Every structure is written in C-alpha cells, then in structure tokens.
Amino acid sequence: MTSPESTSPAKRESRNFIQQIIDNDRSSGRVTSEIITRFPPEPNGYPHIGHAKAICLNFSLADEYQGRCHLRFDDTNPETEDMEYVRAMKRDINWLGFDWGVHEYYASDYFEQLYQLAVRLIQTNNAFIDSQTGEEIRTNRGTVTVAGANSPYRERSIDENLALFAAMRAGEFPDGAHVLRAKIDMASPNMLMRDPVLYRIKHAEHYRTGNDWPIYPLYDFAHPLSDAIEGITHSLCTLEFDVHRPLYDWLVEALFPTPRPHQYESARLNLDFTVTSKRKLLQLVKERHVDGWDDPRMPTISGMRRRGYTAESLRRFCDMIGVAKADNRVDMAMLEFAVRDDLNTRAPRVMCVIEPLKIVLTNVPAGSVEELEASYWPHDIPKEGSRVVPFTREIYIEKSDFMEVPSKNFHRLSPGGEVRLRYGYIIRCDQVVKDSHGEITELLCSVDLDTKSGDTSSRKVKGTVHWVSASHGVPVEVRLYDRLFNVADPDDVAEGQSFLSHLNPESVTIMQAVIEPAAAAQDALDRYQFERQGFFFLDPNELEKRNRVWNRTITLRDTWEKPKTPEMAPVQKKDSTPETPQMVRDPLEGLGPEAILRAEWLDRTYELGMDDAALLATRPHLSAFFEEASKSAPSISVANWIINELRPMLPSDGIDGFPFSAAQFAAFVQLQASNTLSGRQAKEVLIEMVASGESAAEIVDRLGLKQISDESELLAMVHEVLNAHPDRVEAYKGGKTGLIGFFMGQVMAKSSGAANPSTVKSLLEKELE
RNA sequence: UGCCCUAUAGCUCAAUUGGCAGAGCGUCGGAUUCUGGUUCCGGAGGUUCUAGGUUCGACUCCUAGUAGGGCAACCA
Numbered sequence: 072m073t074s075p076e077s078t079s080p081a082k083r084e085s086r087n088f089i090q091q092i093i094d095n096d097r098s099s100g101r102v103t104s105e106i107i108t109r110f111p112p113e114p115n116g117y118p119h120i121g122h123a124k125a126i127c128l129n130f131s132l133a134d135e136y137q138g139r140c141h142l143r144f145d146d147t148n149p150e151t152e153d154m155e156y157v158r159a160m161k162r163d164i165n166w167l168g169f170d171w172g173v174h175e176y177y178a179s180d181y182f183e184q185l186y187q188l189a190v191r192l193i194q195t196n197n198a199f200i201d202s203q204t205g206e207e208i209r210t211n212r213g214t215v216t217v218a219g220a221n222s223p224y225r226e227r228s229i230d231e232n233l234a235l236f237a238a239m240r241a242g243e244f245p246d247g248a249h250v251l252r253a254k255i256d257m258a259s260p261n262m263l264m265r266d267p268v269l270y271r272i273k274h275a276e277h278y279r280t281g282n283d284w285p286i287y288p289l290y291d292f293a294h295p296l297s298d299a300i301e302g303i304t305h306s307l308c309t310l311e312f313d314v315h316r317p318l319y320d321w322l323v324e325a326l327f328p329t330p331r332p333h334q335y336e337s338a339r340l341n342l343d344f345t346v347t348s349k350r351k352l353l354q355l356v357k358e359r360h361v362d363g364w365d366d367p368r369m370p371t372i373s374g375m376r377r378r379g380y381t382a383e384s385l386r387r388f389c390d391m392i393g394v395a396k397a398d399n400r401v402d403m404a405m406l407e408f409a410v411r412d413d414l415n416t417r418a419p420r421v422m423c424v425i426e427p428l429k430i431v432l433t434n435v436p437a438g439s440v441e442e443l444e445a446s447y448w449p450h451d452i453p454k455e456g457s458r459v460v461p462f463t464r465e466i467y468i469e470k471s472d473f474m475e476v477p478s479k480n481f482h483r484l485s486p487g488g489e490v491r492l493r494y495g496y497i498i499r500c501d502q503v504v505k506d507s508h509g510e511i512t513e514l515l516c517s518v519d520l521d522t523k524s525g526d527t528s529s530r531k532v533k534g535t536v537h538w539v540s541a542s543h544g545v546p547v548e549v550r551l552y553d554r555l556f557n558v559a560d561p562d563d564v565a566e567g568q569s570f571l572s573h574l575n576p577e578s579v580t581i582m583q584a585v586i587e588p589a590a591a592a593q594d595a596l597d598r599y600q601f602e603r604q605g606f607f608f609l610d611p612n613e614l615e616k617r618n619r620v621w622n623r624t625i626t627l628r629d630t631w632e633k634p635k636t637p638e639m640a641p642v643q644k645k646d647s648t649p650e651t652p653q654m655v656r657d658p659l660e661g662l663g664p665e666a667i668l669r670a671e672w673l674d675r676t677y678e679l680g681m682d683d684a685a686l687l688a689t690r691p692h693l694s695a696f697f698e699e700a701s702k703s704a705p706s707i708s709v710a711n712w713i714i715n716e717l718r719p720m721l722p723s724d725g726i727d728g729f730p731f732s733a734a735q736f737a738a739f740v741q742l743q744a745s746n747t748l749s750g751r752q753a754k755e756v757l758i759e760m761v762a763s764g765e766s767a768a769e770i771v772d773r774l775g776l777k778q779i780s781d782e783s784e785l786l787a788m789v790h791e792v793l794n795a796h797p798d799r800v801e802a803y804k805g806g807k808t809g810l811i812g813f814f815m816g817q818v819m820a821k822s823s824g825a826a827n828p829s830t831v832k833s834l835l836e837k838e839l840e
Numbered sequence: 841u842g843c844c845c846u847a848u849a850g851c852u853c854a855a856u857u858g859g860c861a862g863a864g865c866g867u868c869g870g871a872u873u874c875u876g877g878u879u880c881c882g883g884a885g886g887u888u889c890u891a892g893g894u895u896c897g898a899c900u901c902c903u904a905g906u907a908g909g910g911c912a913a914c915c916a
Contacts, residue, residue, distance in 0.1 A: 813859060
C-alpha cells in the first residue's frame with residue numbers, strides 16, 4: 072500500500088447484478104459446484120429478439136464461469152405446443168452460436184418424477200385435491216385487496232387426497248373435475264400463494280407423451296422442480312415472475328435438500344418500432360400482415376437471419392444492452408450499430424443501381440468494353456481480393472445521384488457538373504434528355520480519360536457515385552425493408568384501437584435493380600455491401616426456388632441532410648412538473664390521537680424534531696429503548712443512531728428485541744459523542760455489537776480503536792496523500808474542488824477510519840490553499 | 841385499494857458498497873477518405889424522481905412522498 076500506483080487499481084470491468092450475485096454465491100460458499108443455468112422456452116412459437124437476450128444471458132453466464140447451460144423445453148401445456156417449434160428453437164440457438172451439448176431436456180420427460188413429487192407433497196399434508204369448479208376457485212381466491220376463502224375440500228384426509236390423485240392420473244375424471252392445489256395461505260397478500268393450482272386434468276394429446284397423461288402439471292409446479300432435478304444453480308427469468316419466487320422457494324424447500332436452485336429476475340427487452348409478444352407476432356403472421364414467421368421485417372431470430380443480420384451482431388447487441396431490473400425500451404439505433412459494425416468488415420463491396428438513370432458517354436465508342444479492376448474492400452479494411460467491372464458507352468447511375476437544380480451542398484451530378492464514377496473516370500454532364508412529358512430519360516456525358524481510377528496524379532472532385540454497365544449489368548430484384556411500425560411503441564394505442572393501426576404501410580419496397588456481373592455470377596457470395604446503399608443478403612427462401620433476390624439488411628449510416636424536425640431548436644427538457652408545489656408535510660398526519668400526544672411529548676422533552684419523534688412514537692419498542700438510553704447519553708445522538716443506523720441492522724425493525732441493553736447502547740453513543748471514536752469507527756463497532764453482543768468498550772479494546780485527533784500525526788498523513796497524487800492536487804487547484812472527497816477518502820483509508828474527519832478536512836483545505 | 845419491483849445524460853447501462861458521477865449508442869463539430877460509409881480527434885448533454893434528515897462527505901443510509909411497471913388462467 073506504500074506505492075502510489077497501488078492506490079489506483081485498474082478499473083474493474085463493470086458487472087451486472089446477476090454476475091455480482093454469482094460472484095457472491097461463489098465467494099460465500101453458497102454455490103460450491105459449477106454454475107448451471109438453463110434456457111427454458113415453451114415450444115409454442117418462434118424465438119425472437121427477446122429470446123435472443125435470454126439465450127445470450129444464460130449461455131454466456133455459464134460460459135464465463137465455466138459451467139454449463141441446459142436447454143429445457145417447458146412443455147407442460149399440451150394444447151399449444153408442437154415439435155415444429157422445438158426444431159425452430161434448437162436451430163436458432165445453434166445459429167446464434169451456442170451449444171447445450173448433451174444437456175437437452177424436456178419437462179415432459181419429468182412427468183413421472185413430478186407426479187411422484189406431487190404425491191409426496193400430499194403425504195406431507197402440503198397439498199390437497201380441490202373439487203370446486205374453476206369458477207368457484209376463482210371467486211374464492213379473493214382479490215388483491217380482500218383475502219380469499221379456504222376451499223371446502225381443503226381438509227380432506229391425506230388418504231382421500233392420495234386416492235383421488237391416483238384416480239385423476241388413471242383418467243377416471245373429466246376435464247376440470249378436480250385439481251391438485253398447494254396448501255399455503257388463502258389470505259396471503261401475494262395472490263400466487265393463495266393455494267395455487269399444481270395439477271389439472273386435461274384429456275389432450277401431448278406432442279411428445281401422446282395420451283399417456285390425462286393430468287398435466289402447471290408452470291408453477293413444474294418449473295422450480297425441473298430446475299431442482301437438473302441441479303440448476305441460478306434460474307433466470309423475467310421481472311413479471313418475481314411474485315412467483317416465494318412459491319418457487321416454497322416448493323423447492325418442501326421437496327429438495329440443499330443446495331437448491333434460486334430464481335433471479337431481470338427486465339425483458341423492449342425494442343423500438345416492433346412488438347415481441349407471442350400473441351401479436353402470431354397475429355401478424357396469421358392475418359398475413361407479414362410473409363410468415365421468417366419475414367425479414369419480423370423481430371424473430373429466423374426473420375432477422377433471413378434479412379441478413381448476423382449471429383455475431385445479435386450477440387454483440389445483447390451484450391451492449393446489458394441486464395438490469397428497470398423497465399426499458401431500447402433504441403433501434405443500438406441494434407443497427409451492432410449490425411453495421413459487424414457487416415462493415417465482413418461484406419465485400421460491389422455496385423448495384425437500384426433506381427437506374429441511363430447515361431450515354433458520348434466519347435466512348437459503342438461496343439467498346441474496358442475492364443476496370445475494382446477492389447472488393449475499401450482501403451481501410453485489410454482484406455484482399457478484386458473483380459473486373461466492365462465499362463461501356465451506356466451505363467446506369469442512381470436516379471437520386473442527379474439533380475437538375477442542385478441544392479446547396481449537393482455534390483453529385485448536375486448539368487455541367489462533374490462526378491467520379493467509382494473505380495472509373497470523372498465524367499461531366501453535358502446534356503439532359505427529356506421525353507414529351509418533361510421526364511428525364513437520359514443524360515449525355517463526356518469522360519475525362521486522364522482521370523482513370525488509381526491514377527494518383529488525377530484531379531479530385533467532390534462526389535463519387537456507383538454505376539453499372541447498361542449492357543453488362545444484370546437485372547435483379549431487391550427488397551428494401553423499413554421499420555414494421557411507424558411509432559416507437561406500437562403497444563401504446565388508444566382505447567379500442569389495435570397495435571395494427573401503427574403498421575407502417577411502406578415497410579417493404581420491391582425494386583427492379585441492375586447489379587454488376589461479378590455479383591450475379593454463379594460463384595458470387597450471398598452477402599455484399601452495395602456501395603453507398605447498404606448491406607444486402609441473398610434471400611435464402613427465394614434462392615431455394617432458384618431466384619436471386621436481395622434483401623436489404625440495413626442502409627449505410629447517412630449523415631447528409633437529415634430532415635430536421637421542427638421542434639429541434641429548443642431541446643425539450645423533461646417536464647419536472649413543479650406545478651404542484653411540494654407540500655410541507657405534517658409528520659403527525661395519519662397518526663392516532665395517543666401517538667400524536669406521545670410524539671409531541673417526545674419532541675418537547677428531548678428536542679428530537681417532529682419527524683423522529685413521530686417515528687419513535689409509533690414504535691413503542693424503539694421509544695422505550697430510546698428513553699432508557701437517553702438517561703446516560705445525549706438524546707439527539709441516541710435517536711439518530713437508533714433510527715439511522717441501528718434499526719436497519721436489526722431484523723424486523725428490532726421488534727423482536729435488541730442484542731444489547733439500552734445502557735450498553737448509551738455507553739456506545741457516549742463513546743462517539745465524546746470524540747473517542749470517529750463516526751466511521753463507531754459504525755464498525757455497532758456492527759460488531761449487533762453481531763456479537765459484546766460491549767462497546769470491549770470491542771474498542773479488542774480492535775484497538777481510537778480516534779486520531781492529533782494534528783501533527785494527521786498532517787503527516789495529509790502530506791503523504793497529497794504527495795502521492797500530484798496530478799490530482801493540480802486538478803484541485805485548477806478548480807476541481809470535488810476532489811476534496813477523494814483526498815478525504817484516501818486519508819480515512821490510510822488511518823483505517825480513525826482520523827478525526829473535521830480536523831482532516833481543515834488540514835486538507837489549509838494545505839491545498 | 842393490498843402486496844411486489846423499479847427510477848442515474850436523449851437511449852441502454854456503470855459507479856470497487858458512504859469518498860473524483862462515468863461508458864457505449866445517439867447527437868453536434870473537425871481531420872482523413874475515389875462509399876455523404878469507415879477510421880481518428882473533439883464538444884455539448886446531469887436538480888442521480890421530489891422534499892426533508894443522518895454524516896466531514898450521500899446516487900448509495902433514514903423518513904415521507906411522486907411516477908412507471910407487475911400480480912386476482914385449471915397459460916408460460
């Protein structure tokens with residue numbers, strides 16, 4: 072600790088809250104085995120970007136800790152599930168680049184085991200067969216504000232329950248006749264704990280177990296127990312399952328020994344301009360608003376793959392957005408960045424004109440074909456390879472690269488203007504040819520033959536455009552995709568409206584383009600950047616039908632002439648709504664008459680202030696302790712220490728008693744009030760007192776604690792700290808006075824918290840003059 | 841109206857657990873460029889939801905509020 076370098080350790084890589092939990096579990100010994108996570112989809116739909124987040128989370132975490140991640144299909148509902156979805160899920164996880172190895176599981180494989188666990192729950196009187204109708208169960212569950220009522224069948228004998236459950240399993244009852252319920256608490260404020268249903272009768276064919284089972288477990292039963300069966304250590308799910316956690320723990324604790332799995336919840340992903348609810352995606356497909364689950368506009372993994380997104384970019388995106396518990400809505404720009412960044416170094420460049428405008432190069436002889444060499448890669452990407460581009464008298468350029476009346480800053484072609492043909496020559500527009508309607512049909516241009524590409528002495532022009540030979544170019548279909556919805560949050564709709572009303576009618580545009588021959592050849596790749604246009608991917612579905620159709624994966628970033636939104640000028644500050652002036656709150660509000668009297672008395676007698684007085688007045692166990700301790704220590708200090716420090720250390724607010732007497736506590740407060748201990752040391756002592764019940768004096772003695780107030784001793788430390796950080800001293804003198812906190816922290820650390828802070832502060836201020 | 845979760849830059853997240861409020865994306869400006877791409881450099885952007893309190897020091901602890909989200913399927 073003496074070397075100055077050691078005081079500024081390399082900045083630690085930031086850890087999300089789940090990584091922190093796992094780190095803790097390992098260092099505290101809660102988990103001694105390897106880390107085992109799981110990804111548990113229900114096979115009832117195609118995986119989408121939200122699944123991708125969960126897949127990346129679970130598999131990456133397992134990878135990071137050299138554990139493993141199971142793939143488990145949560146297939147306990149026979150009515151919605153299908154093998155098709157299992158296949159899609161497995162294919163997409165693999166495509167994303169993750170491998171579950173041999174650890175492929177199905178909740179349906181546990182049906183027998185789960186059944187036996189349910190029997191055990193009945194045997195231990197933790198579950199019963201309820202014969203109420205679904206309607207009755209619902210009404211008797213109560214509401215969020217009123218407690219439910221026990222089922223009349225709740226006290227059936229264990230034997231009767233066992234017999235009934237066996238008969239259910241044997242298929243002797245019709246759907247809905249009985250259910251198995253956990254016996255927990257119909258008055259619980261958590262609705263999930265009001266005797267939740269564990270098993271229901273359902274005579275339905277399951278896609279894997281066929282008609283073997285007339286009863287099926289529910290998620291709340293199957294999920295935690297499947298986790299326990301597989302030895303999952305960390306079971307991650309989305310936020311809305313947080314209310315299920317007590318039930319998860321209840322079941323696992325009732326049926327499994329330690330170590331048990333634990334559930335942790337994080338926020339689901341919301342992405343701008345799209346929807347991810349399974350119901351809505353299904354509706355888009357069924358009502359043919361899109362072309363199927365893998366329509367390139369869909370946020371499904373298969374859709375994004377077909378559009379040309381890469382697995383790497385999706386993984387990168389998931390990494391970028393992180394994991395937290397706050398509801399979120401991720402900016403599309405984040406995804407687009409990840410995609411472009413990956414594609415930039417991955418996709419060779421070719422030229423394709425999407426909206427052709429014919430150009431006749433008047434000084435190029437008809438029939439001449441010059442073969443121009445063109446690199447597949449720009450100068451800044453260290454990859455090799457090139458192709459030949461035919462240059463002929465008639466070529467196409469992009470319609471938008473010509474303006475008859477150029478706007479300011481337009482530096483492409485205009486009458487009399489010049490532009491460079493990429494990999495070719497500089498041309499000048501000599502004449503604009505129009506038809507009888509005044510529509511431009513072609514441009515007559517002349518080539519400056521001294522300006523061939525690669526000629527370093529060649530002069531420079533502002534603009535460079537892509538082009539394709541009219542005679543050698545190949546016609547090809549391209550599909551340009553835009554966002555599926557035209558508002559950021561399609562779910563945000565007025566009463567009676569559907570998210571469909573926000574569908575973007577122009578989310579796809581089909582164009583007949585002309586592409587350079589190299590990219591249309593048999594040995595051409597399936598992914599290119601069309602220069603100045605974007606990244607394109609050969610549609611795999613069309614390719615199977617022997618059609619070459621290019622999907623635009625994403626445009627290039629375009630910083631030219633952004634349409635400025637009208638209200639751009641004054642940056643809208645978020646409304647801080649100071650409309651309602653903060654009311655001066657009465658701390659006594661809501662208190663009973665005797666509590667008010669008591670609070671007023673406490674305030675008067677001890678000069679506590681009404682806030683603290685009210686708090687103590689409503690907590691008799693605290694105020695008794697306070698009054699007793701106040702006999703031998705300053706009352707305000709006692710109150711502050713009780714309210715701010717002691718109380719949060721005690722379980723259930725200290726209502727179950729204190730680990731020491733009020734007199735002992737007073738002695739402790741006195742130690743600090745008399746300046747024997749610094750505030751920091753005092754906190755340390757208090758923690759020890761709560762943990763061990765030792766007296767403050769004993770702890771102070773044992774740990775050798777004593778506040779350092781001696782100025783010369785402190786000054787030495789101050790000098791040491793300042794000398795160790797000349798750069799920061801400089802910064803401080805330059806006006807960065809917030810650094811006083813840094814210096815304070817350094818001195819406090821050096822003295823192990825023993826330094827008298829006010830003395831240190833004044834010394835520091837004096838030294839830094 | 842009960843219980844639970846959440847709130848830090850425009851967006852998504854950090855802040856070594858009480859000690860310099862930072863990063864990526866976006867945005868704006870400049871340099872480079874035969875892609876208005878890329879790359880490089882720089883700037884702006886903060887009442888850490890609010891109001892009190894504890895502390896030498898609070899995003900972090902205490903009190904009271906506010907706002908958003910979740911929970912009352914025999915779905916997952």
